[in-house]
Amino acid sequence: MTPDRIRREMSAWLDANWRVDRPLIEWREILLEGGWAAPHWPEEWYGRGFTLDQTAVVAEVFRERDVVPAAQVGPRGLASETILACGSDDQKRRFLRPILTGEHTWCQLFSEPGSGSDLAGLSTRAELKDGKWIVNGQKVWNTSAHHADFGLLVARTDWDVPKHQGISYFLLDMRQPGVEARPLRQMNGHQSFNEVFMTNAEVPPEDLIGGEGNGWHVAKTTLSFERRGFSRRVRGSSLDGPKQGPIYAEYEEELRIATEPYTWYPQREGRVDLVLPRARETGAIDDPATRQEIAKLICLHTGARLASDVAEARRKAGTTEIIPAGSIGKLAASVIARQASHVHTMISGADAMLSGPDSAADGIVAEVLVSVPAISIAGGTDEIQRNIISERVLGMPKGFRADQGPFRDIKRNA
Amino acid sequence: MQTEFSKEQDLLRDVVSRALRDKSPATAVREQMASDRGYDQAVWQELCGDAGLAGVHVPEAFGGAGGGAVELGIVAEEMGRTLFCGPWFASAVMAGTALLEAANEPERQALLPGIAGGSTIATLVLDDLNGPAGVGGSIRAAEDGKLSGTAAMAVDAHVADLLLVVASGAGGLGLHAVERGASGLTVEPLQVVDPTRKLSRVVFADVPARRVGDVTGDALDRIWDRICSALAHEMIGGAQHLFETTVNYTKERFQFGRPIGSFQALKHRCADLLLELEIARALTHHSARCLDAGEGEPYAASMAKAAAADAYMSAARAGIQLRGGIGFTWENDTHLWFKRAKGSEVLFGAPAIHRERMMTMLEGAA
Ligand SMILES: Cc1cc2nc3c(=O)[nH]c(=O)nc-3n(C[C@H](O)[C@H](O)[C@H](O)COP(=O)(O)OP(=O)(O)OC[C@H]3O[C@@H](n4cnc5c(N)ncnc54)[C@H](O)[C@@H]3O)c2cc1C
Numbered sequence: 054m055t056p057d058r059i060r061r062e063m064s065a066w067l068d069a070n071w072r073v074d075r076p077l078i079e080w081r082e083i084l085l086e087g088g089w090a091a092p093h094w095p096e097e098w099y100g101r102g103f104t105l106d107q108t109a110v111v112a113e114v115f116r117e118r119d120v121v122p123a124a125q126v127g128p129r130g131l132a133s134e135t136i137l138a139c140g141s142d143d144q145k146r147r148f149l150r151p152i153l154t155g156e157h158t159w160c161q162l163f164s165e166p167g168s169g170s171d172l173a174g175l176s177t178r179a180e181l182k183d184g185k186w187i188v189n190g191q192k193v194w195n196t197s198a199h200h201a202d203f204g205l206l207v208a209r210t211d212w213d214v215p216k217h218q219g220i221s222y223f224l225l226d227m228r229q230p231g232v233e234a235r236p237l238r239q240m241n242g243h244q245s246f247n248e249v250f251m252t253n254a255e256v257p258p259e260d261l262i263g264g265e266g267n268g269w270h271v272a273k274t275t276l277s278f279e280r281r282g283f284s285r286r287v288r289g290s291s292l293d294g295p296k297q298g299p300i301y302a303e304y305e306e307e308l309r310i311a312t313e314p315y316t317w318y319p320q321r322e323g324r325v326d327l328v329l330p331r332a333r334e335t336g337a338i339d340d341p342a343t344r345q346e347i348a349k350l351i352c353l354h355t356g357a358r359l360a361s362d363v364a365e366a367r368r369k370a371g372t373t374e375i376i377p378a379g380s381i382g383k384l385a386a387s388v389i390a391r392q393a394s395h396v397h398t399m400i401s402g403a404d405a406m407l408s409g410p411d412s413a414a415d416g417i418v419a420e421v422l423v424s425v426p427a428i429s430i431a432g433g434t435d436e437i438q439r440n441i442i443s444e445r446v447l448g449m450p451k452g453f454r455a456d457q458g459p460f461r462d463i464k465r466n467a
Numbered sequence: 468m469q470t471e472f473s474k475e476q477d478l479l480r481d482v483v484s485r486a487l488r489d490k491s492p493a494t495a496v497r498e499q500m501a502s503d504r505g506y507d508q509a510v511w512q513e514l515c516g517d518a519g520l521a522g523v524h525v526p527e528a529f530g531g532a533g534g535g536a537v538e539l540g541i542v543a544e545e546m547g548r549t550l551f552c553g554p555w556f557a558s559a560v561m562a563g564t565a566l567l568e569a570a571n572e573p574e575r576q577a578l579l580p581g582i583a584g585g586s587t588i589a590t591l592v593l594d595d596l597n598g599p600a601g602v603g604g605s606i607r608a609a610e611d612g613k614l615s616g617t618a619a620m621a622v623d624a625h626v627a628d629l630l631l632v633v634a635s636g637a638g639g640l641g642l643h644a645v646e647r648g649a650s651g652l653t654v655e656p657l658q659v660v661d662p663t664r665k666l667s668r669v670v671f672a673d674v675p676a677r678r679v680g681d682v683t684g685d686a687l688d689r690i691w692d693r694i695c696s697a698l699a700h701e702m703i704g705g706a707q708h709l710f711e712t713t714v715n716y717t718k719e720r721f722q723f724g725r726p727i728g729s730f731q732a733l734k735h736r737c738a739d740l741l742l743e744l745e746i747a748r749a750l751t752h753h754s755a756r757c758l759d760a761g762e763g764e765p766y767a768a769s770m771a772k773a774a775a776a777d778a779y780m781s782a783a784r785a786g787i788q789l790r791g792g793i794g795f796t797w798e799n800d801t802h803l804w805f806k807r808a809k810g811s812e813v814l815f816g817a818p819a820i821h822r823e824r825m826m827t828m829l830e831g832a833a
Contacts, residue, residue: 329830339833341823348822351829352770356746359753362470370471384742442741443734447714450729 056110073298081154090123090153121304124155126311132159134278139263139271160201162192167466173216179208186256198234198247216460220268224260241423245314280379321424323393337400350392357385380438387429394425483545491549493800499552500662506553515585521559522583530580536758540700547704554588557623560697562589569642569686574679589629592621599687608636614671624667640682661810692768696754699775709782747778766825773818783808
């Protein structure tokens, strides 16, 4: 469908259906039935099989007409993409709809105190007892877990096979007595992530996704989606300005809760957009050394965007080359964020010691300085991305491994 | 703007790449870099006389193929990959661009077909190779049109039939044509770090010349941008070659009972190189598209030149380091690319100069 045609069809449909006095969930149900909630999804599942470009047109029309879109913020996207790719029809029927309507929020229960980079070394235990999976163990660094309805959980179901083979992937109901999320405070003062304790938590057998022992494969699907989306902005930001109508009030409240853990995410990417305005405002724009560093940042930032466009175009054209755009893009985002943080420091000078309302850009610059370290850890560290790039893209040989054979026998953290 | 190459452009790359692999292997590079002339005339005839590589960016009306900066970039990239030795860069890129951007119509009619067809070898003589601002400071055109002054370095001037000289005079900067062997003209070959690109000192002592056009500030910037974009492509080709051969070497060389490419210090260095190279390549291809479309960042060529130069040097340093002792020998080919990287890094402005140039375009002078 051409952009014009999309605009025409949507306009006609919105004229007939969009009303600001509908309850939020009811509106989203209508949106779903109309096929405009997730147009990039396949036609059998609420979508239209649109390309990214076509989907962008739809998003544009939503913005232009101040229409409330489907729920998008946070790990919801990870859940829906994983379920779309690996779930059964029954799972798709039960889980996709409430993700789009916003009734369910999700979190990702991957990392553990004993295994982060080495995700496949996880030791949360799931055992089938009386027809139910019983889960025991601890997860950590789980963003949004304190308000999530469901969790994407990986747990070990077989201890006698090599580590990647003994993992299963579950859709865990967080609202049960056996699950407890405790918020953790981060170095930037926010409390976005949690530790999650599971004590005899239950998962019905129909909420195992991808089959028993196949969890590693499903987890990789989630991770590749996560890395790909990394340099993209967190979506679902507020509509511009205050809007009149009951549905907007409901939507703003949803965003307030759902985006709260992510308010600092733009800062961890370095806030490149603030660099030139800040340099002008402070006069640092006339300092030759600062100008050099700003120029390097602009080259990195522009070049990384262009490179990801090229990768995207080649992917669309059906290249057979391995382009782990996710890993390269994620590493690029780290490099850019670090350079931006360095430049912000040069621009602020001694003022970089301050934070809060009296400091530069109402505390935003200070938040950049203490949030950027997260970008090279979350979603797989820089070192892990470099391992992936060198082994998968460049075909460099794998190093010595100390983690082969049955998981039971591998050395691990106490 | 487009992010992909057209089928025709892919085909051009394919043809050029194959021809150069055949005509410019490392053995040929070594032979030419040791010679005074610096290139093989039979190969020149095949690539530029027969295949038209010196005219890819020249309009058909002037005997070229009618392409633009993208096509020029494709050829430059493949030449850089094989370290092609010959006056293509001086003649097609430098002199050709100067004529296209600054010469009047009759002179373009007269001079471009020879360059495009490879029968004329030309070069552009500038008295400053660091940035456009310094050009015209040393070479002057007198009232009678005669040139005096010195260009400290001119690319491939030792083999040029035609020298296009930017000189200052009563009417501002002008482009002046000087024939080989003109009276008062001295071309002295210089010792160079990168022997695959020959440089000469050119001294003018009342040399008779013909003014072929005005060089306005804008025209000089356009010439600079186009040359820098092409040079960035050449560098990307060279960097890609170094990168590929270096990664391959780490898979074959064993130490401590395992391939050195299995050591993480080397893997991570290669992953970082890939990222730097991908970014520089994207900026470089983008610069040519901006030039052809007449849109995009006005400083796109400076971004490309700065990023490609840094990426080429990173690949060159890693190329030596990851080979260990053998990498430091004359016998191993890596140093040939290292030296080209070093020379290209500073030709037409070192990275810091381009970064300052881009900031000036973006925000005004400091
Ligand atoms: C802001 C934030 C949000 C997060 N959100 C979530 C979430 O929602 N859900 C979730 O499950 N997790 C989440 N994480 C966890 C994150 O995925 C892990 O922190 C990360 O994978 C690293 O694991 P680790 O902390 O155990 O560090 P470790 O794996 O112990 O790593 C320590 C250091 O060792 C290095 N290292 C480890 N292995 C190798 C290797 N093979 N080669 C070279 N170096 C190596 C690492 O790069 C790192 O520098 C989040 C983290 C952060 C910071």
